[in-house]
Amino acid sequence: MRSSCRRHSWLVPVLLCACMVLVTQPTAAEGDSRSTEASGASEPGPRVARLHQEAAAVAQQYELVRREGKARRAEAQRLEKLLARERKQMKTLHQDLGRVARARYREGGGLPSTMRLLLADSPDELMRGHRVVWQTDLAVDQKVSRNLRAEARLAADEKRAATEWRKLQRRNAELARTKRAIEKKLEEARWSLQRQADASAAAGACRKATRLDQPDTGSKRGWVAPVERYVLSARFGGGGAHWANGHTGQDFAVPIGTPVRAAGEGRVVQVSCGGAFGIQIVVRHTDRSYTQYAHLAAVAVNPGEQVAPGQWIGQAGTTGNSTGPHLHFEVRNTPELGSGIDPVPWLLKHGVKL
CATH class of the missing domain: 2.70.70.10 (Glucose Permease (Domain IIA))
Structure with a gap:
């Protein structure tokens, strides 16, 4: 019985080792797979093609935002000019009102209405004058109110346009930084690809085809230029x-x-x-x-x-x-x-x- 136990005792570590080998083998295979994938991902050809597309997309977006920012800036400047003109008109209007008030005071505009009625040569003429003055005051009040509303509206529009312009400026600055970063990576990848190509050309032996993610060419496309931008x-x-x-x-x-x-x-x-x-x-x-x-x-x-x-x-x-x-x-x-x-x-x- 002791002999049987001794025979089985050495089998335990052997079985444990075998189990460990079986457990660790898939992990190694996964590591090899990841290594192969990483190697494929690091190929300069597909990397350049991908960065080329990214750079083109960012450049297009940058240009769109730049144009929109330019339009917003022009709109803010236009509104600013209109607002300045409106404020100038208001200032002129206030100056005119001041002159009218002073003139009316000098002409007796400061006397009470009853006193002016008693002193007037013709009450009818005075009443007509009152009506003209009242109509004039009403028209002036309406113009002042209209100008004030226009000024407030223009000020709000100008502020909104300026805010949008500043937002677009910040967005364009972010895009410019992204664009520069992609272009730097793209330049490095391009020369890495060219060094690889020079080695192949010097050896007279082509590397295997590097598959690229294809663009959407359209189902009915006939003939095209060999490059898109040139x-x-x-x-x-x-x-x-x-x-x-x-x-x-x-x-x-x-x-x-x-x-x-x-x-x-x-x-x-x-x-x-x-x-x-x-x-x-x-x-x-x-x-x-x-x-x-x-x-x-x-x-x-x-x-x-x-x-x-x-x-x-x-x-x-x-x-x-x-x-x-x-x-x-x-x-x-x-x-x-x-x-x-x-x-x-x-x-x-x-x-x-x-």
């Missing part, structure tokens, strides 16, 4: 030291990380890194034309994928033979360099005016 720079056919036989596309000057859109429905036929174009994507469209998107910082699609008009397929950068952040956009008759046509009239033919 400044047109080098045009098709232009000369320069960077192009042996003229510029082969249309350049859109945009910040690093700007989402690049598929110009129309099609299929991705090429994603490559390295060379003069840096990181690039080529799409074959339903009308058998091809579009190229070059000097990218990141791609969001893989070869063979179907893309919709306006879909974010990559992010602009400055890889390859590039002097600054921009998107090089080409339209070709074949997927290869050398078959390019001017993108501007091609887009116009498809209903897109740059």
Whole structure:
């Protein structure tokens, strides 16, 4: 019996250890999952795209509040001018009343009515004079009351407009601080993305596609410009030291990380890194034309994928033979360099005016 107890006594710590291992294993798995999620969240591409949208939204809100504040300020100034004019009229009116009162006193206006009636040459004339004076006094009283009400109303309106303007000023100051903070984060994320892109382009090996949260492109959208906000720079056919036989596309000057859109429905036929174009994507469209998107910082699609008009397929950068952040956009008759046509009239033919 003692031998049996001894055999079972060593099993207890073993079983306890096994239970502890089973309990701790899911926790470790959860930690790995969180680590993977955190790693994905820290990818510079999606971070830049998200910050890009946040910055655009805050900038739009800032501009709306700024315009509203400007309108409120103008309204407060207008009311202030009207109030000053009303007060000036009241001052003039009081001065006129003072002059009338002094004149009437000098002319005997200070005598009692009975005495003036006895001394009057013509009682009828005196009564008519009384009526005129009474009507005049009534009109003056009405004008004074009207002016006082107008002054009070204008003062209240001016105070309300000034209060609203100050509120908008404070709101705009808050938005300006938020805007600066987002822009600082965005700038850091942009250059982090570009360093990653430069490394890929130098190695000639593209990183895997970084999926982006897609915007609402609309179900009936046909063709679009490859970027939403831009400044047109080098045009098709232009000369320069960077192009042996003229510029082969249309350049859109945009910040690093700007989402690049598929110009129309099609299929991705090429994603490559390295060379003069840096990181690039080529799409074959339903009308058998091809579009190229070059000097990218990141791609969001893989070869063979179907893309919709306006879909974010990559992010602009400055890889390859590039002097600054921009998107090089080409339209070709074949997927290869050398078959390019001017993108501007091609887009116009498809209903897109740059």
